Amino acid sequence: MVGYLDQVDGKTVISVAGGGDVRMAGWAGCADASQALSKVEVLVDNGPKTTAALSLPRHDVAVSLGRPDFENSGWAASFPATGVKIGSHRLAARATCANGVSGVLPAFTLIVH
Numbered sequence: 001m002v003g004y005l006d007q008v009d010g011k012t013v014i015s016v017a018g019g020g021d022v023r024m025a026g027w028a029g030c031a032d033a034s035q036a037l038s039k040v041e042v043l044v045d046n047g048p049k050t051t052a053a054l055s056l057p058r059h060d061v062a063v064s065l066g067r068p069d070f071e072n073s074g075w076a077a078s079f080p081a082t083g084v085k086i087g088s089h090r091l092a093a094r095a096t097c098a099n100g101v102s103g104v105l106p107a108f109t110l111i112v113h
Contacts, residue, residue, distance in 0.1 A: 001030065002030075003027050003028030004027060004105055005024060006025050006027075012108045014091060015111045016081045019080070021078050021079065023076075024076070024077055024093075025074065025075065025076040025077070026074070026075055026093060029067065030097035032099070035098050037073065039096045040075045040093050042077045046090065052075040052093065054075050056073075057071065058074040077093075086112050089112065092104050092106070092108070
């Protein structure tokens with residue numbers, strides 16, 4: 001599994017008010033080019049929060065990595081911060097390939113205020 005959460009303004013911290021929406025995006029792909037990405041789950045403190053929309057265009061990733069199969073490796077998700085306690089949380093994404101292989105992408109910090 002390869003992939004990453006996209007930085008916001010060059011930072012790995014997402015800050016949101018308690019009633020606001022957390023928005024995040026990134027890219028992910030299977031190390032085995034013959035396998036398709038089947039799911040990306042957003043995790044808050046290691047627990048699933050929402051499932052991302054898949055197959056978004058990421059020409060930059062495909063070119064940078066020399067992997068034409070990553071042309072549509074983008075994903076995006078959002079969820080309401082309602083119910084997430086005020087404070088700092090681990091925000092990550094778990095990507096899963098069609099063959100069941102999965103991995104957690106490098107985590108960010110979510111700050112709810």
